[in-house]
Amino acid sequence: MKGSTRRVGARASLLDGVATAVLDARGTVLCWSREAAELLDRTAGEVCGHPVLRLLVDASEQEWRDQPVGAGVTAAGRALLRHRRGDVVEVVFRVLPLEARAEFLVLAAPVRLVSDGEQGAALLSALLAQDRIGISIHDIDLTVVRTNITPELFGGPALPPGGRLADVMSPQDAEAAEAALRRVLATGVPLVGHEQRMRSPQVPGRQWSFSLSAVRLEDAHGDPMGVAALVTDATAQQRARDHLQLRHEASARIGASLDVTRTAQDLADVLVPALGDLATVDLAEAVLEGDEPMKIPGAGQLHLRRAAVASAAGPWPAALLQVGAAIPRMPDMPVIQHLQRDRAVIIDPTAAADRHPELLRQFFPEHAHSVLAASLFARGLRLGGVVLWRTDRPEAFDEQDADLLVEIASRAALSVDNARRYTREHRAAVALQQRLLPRATTDTPAAQTVGAYRPAGGGAEISGDWFDVIPLPSLRTALVVGDVIGHGLHATATMGRLRTAVQTLADLELGPEELLAHLDDLVARLAAETDPGHRDTVGATCLYAVYDPITRHCTLASAGHPPPVLVRPDGTTQLIDISPGPPLGVGGLPFETTTLTLDPDSVLALYPDGLLHRHDHDPDVGLRHLADRLAAHCRPGRALDKIGSALLIDAADPAPRDDIALLLARTRALPPDATPAWEFPADPAVVADAREAATRQLADWGLAEAAFTTELVVSELVTNAIRYAGGPIGLRLIRDTTVLVCEVTDSSNTQPRLRRARTTDEGGRGLFLVAQLTARWGSRYGPSGKTIWAEQSILPA
Structure with missing residues (x-):
């Protein structure tokens, strides 16, 4: 090494920086080591044979003169030496006499190197002596060389010198800890704050969490010679973090x-x-x-x-x-x-x-x-x-x-x-809603129906979806599906009011478009009764359809409701093309009707929009999916309840966020011989002809036991039509397995009324007798005139 003092860092060994020289009794340099030459940049040839005093500076030289080195004398202290460049090198020296020779061995080392060694030794001693931080020094095989880890430190087993981590830790924990230390040995990258779990077979039932830090120990040449590990008990802190998490x-x-x-x-x-x-x-x-x-x-x-x-x-x-x-x-x-x-x-x-x-x-x-x-x-x-x-x-x-x-x-x-x-x-809301809904299944001469209702899933509230099947006179059937805006009990209560209103209006035998117009007025009144801040939330959609099994005509109208899906007997599906009016409560716009002819065994599916909005909120996608599922499930001869269950199972995955109501109707048709009809002029003499035609038809049907009542009904209704309306007079009998309907049609729009005749009155008892002898009676209006009907129950043949 050339130049001034050798740079000694933390990697250097203390002995590597010690300079040595041999002096005689007079202080003449006899031998000069390589380390001494590097320390002062002076060769042995330049120093040997000369007094050592020539290398001392000022006060140090006077001190050596006052205290000459002699036999049996040992000196130690600090000295200032001259470097070749003129720099001053401060050293710590020690003079040792050689046995049986009048010569002395002088050891000198730079003050900084000695201070580093002293400080390192003091630091290590202090660390090993404290009782809060665990210190362990391992060699390259991870065998413990020195440690202060005793049972008193962490309340666990001691880590004795010569042992290994596996001696005090469980195999899994020891393997993890030694792997971390080996990475430090291999890479030289310090490990800081590593969370290390420790369980010990020597202390069963106890677990520690340590914060492990480690540095690699290197010799003067930078080669690894071991690893020093510092551990602190972080069990309380880790437990607090776990509890907080x-x-x-x-x-x-x-x-x-x-x-x-x-x-x-x-x-x-x-x-x-x-x-x-x-x-x-x-x-x-x-x-x-x-x-x-x-x-x-x-x-x-x-x-x-x-x-x-x-x-x-x-x-x-x-x-x-x-x-x-x-x-x-x-x-x-x-x-x-x-x-x-x-x-x-x-x-x-x-x-x-x-x-x-x-x-x-x-x-x-x-x-x-x-x-x-x-x-x-x-x-x-x-x-x-x-x-x-x-x-x-x-x-x-x-x-x-x-x-x-x-x-x-x-x-x-x-x-x-x-x-x-x-x-x-x-549960209370669902029970209320289900009590307000009709029976799940009905079986009428017009159609077999199955209704199904599934509350919303995922914690959502119930809504105001409803369906209804209303038997109408002359064996017709009304099919209704509606959806009230909003959720909760207020929607359920509104649904109940609307369903009652629809049933009342249906009894008046209004056309679908006229019924929806009246219902629209009702919703507007309900909105007017509501708090002004919530009037926008009062509304509904509704689809009303009337099916006649005699003509096989289905007439329907929609108030903002999705169109029904028709499944024909051959399995093909059709989306009914209707002109939907505005939702109920909007007002100001008319409703239009659509009439189509249905084949027997056709299936008509009516539903609210909750069944469609499950598919990415795209109604078109939902309609296609529903049509596909109906085509797949509506197989010939399959029961409607099984079809409805299958459709609801499909709708339940994922759980719907809105209620789902579904009404399926399989249509029927009466044979032509079950609905004979006659037409008579407005002549009182034809009353007997009408009675005779009805009696003859009943005989052909094998219903002679119903002839007396039927003759009376026909006589009274035809007589009233001739007396108050004029001709022509139409008479039709409709026969089902349990019901016989008698209809008389005239050209008048006068509403027939039931009244109580006084004892002195010669008339006014006809409709009273009809009402007493039949199950029910009523009238409806057509494009021209009206039809009075009366139903009586018959025993199955």
Whole structure:
């Protein structure tokens, strides 16, 4: 090395920088080492044979003169030496006499090198002496060379010199820690703040979390010679972080659903495996139904049912009580009393099993060594309880775990109670809506119908969807489907009012377009009665259709409602082309009718838009999907209820966000011989002809027992038509298996009225007699004139 002093860094060994020289008794340099030559940039030839005093500076030279080196004298201290360039080099020296020779060995090293070594030794001694930070120095094989880790440091096993991490740590933890240290040895990149878990077979049931930092140790040439590791106990901090994370996850996941069992399952899933290895949530049976739980103190029959379970190891053990099972009668135990006081309880399973061995099989998992239980209390109600077990995790539950479970259980109980209250309200609303809906199936001479209703899923409120099948006179049938704007009870109440209005208007035998016009006025009045801020939310859509099995004509009109889908007997589908009017409540625009002829065994599907908006909110996509599903399910001879069930199953995935109502009608047609008709002039003499024609037809049908009533009805209706309306007079009989209808048509628009005749009156008793002898009677208007009809029941042939 040329130039001034050799640069000595942290990598250098202390001995590598020591300069040596041999002096005689007079201080003459006899030998000069390579390190000495590098220190002062002076060769041995330049120094040997000359007094060493020539190398000293000022005061140091005077000091050597005052204290000459002699036999038996040992000197040590600091000195200032001259460098070839004139620089001053401060050294620490020591003079050692050589045995049996009048010569002296002088050792000198730069002050900085000595200070670094002293400071390093002092630092290492200080680190090894303290009792807060664990220090371990490992050689390149990771064998421990020096350490201060004793049982008193972290409460765990000691790490003796000559040992390895595997001697005190579990195989998995030791492998992870040594892998981290080997990376430091291989790369030289320091390891800082590595989270290291430690479990020790010497201290079963205990687990530590350490913060591990490590640096590589190198020799003067930069070659690795070991690794120094520093560890601090971060168990408390890690546990605090874990608990904080668990609180955050619980607040984010629990309560996202308004389903009671889903909320209970979320609670169990949050707790496993974060706090325990297995968990159960038991709820009061009343809570699952939406009602308030019974207040039953003490043990006995608790009226609880297992609502949710979770297991970190996989499926729930078959030997334990399963989801949905009722909690059996419990003996009187202190733990039951504690739980009923809104307290968390840490249970020793061995003690419980010794007192009540029958409980061990149903309630305690195999290898469970610690149990933690807490009640679900909310708004003064005990809704149930949650229980945690530890089987694989070695540490037992402590008070911190109990406090955390109480906190999470308290929040979860509010979510369970919210879901319970929603379940109660939703159940009441659904029950109200279902009570307002008609029977699911009807069977009339005009059509066989099946209606289906499915409330919205995913926690959404019910809406005002409805359907209806209204038998009309002369064996006709009205089909109705509607959808009220909005959700909740107000929509259900509005739906009930509209359905009642439709039934009332249908009894007037109005045409579909006229019925919707009256219904539109009603919705406008309902909106006017509503608070001004909510008037825009009052409205509905409706489709009204009338099917006549005699003519096979279906006349329908729409108020903003989706068009029906027709499935022909050959399986082909058709979207009915209608001109929809505005939704009900808009007003100011007319409604148009569409009439089509249906073949027998055709299936007409009526539905609200909730069935269409499931498909990316695109009605066209929804219509195509519905038509495809109808074509697939409407096979010849397949029952309508099975078709409806299949369509609802398709609609249930994913769970709909809106109610779904579906009305399927399979049409029928009466044969021509079941509807004979005659026409007579307005002559009183034809009354006898009309009676004779009716009697003859009844005889042909084998209904002679109905001849007396029918003759009377025909006589009275034809006579009134001749007297008050004029000709021509039409007479038609309509026969079904259980109903016989008599219709008389005239050209008058006068409304017939039933009145009570006085004893002195010669007339006015005809319609009264008709009303008494028949099941029902009425009249309807046509394009020209009116039709009076009367129905009577007949026994099947």
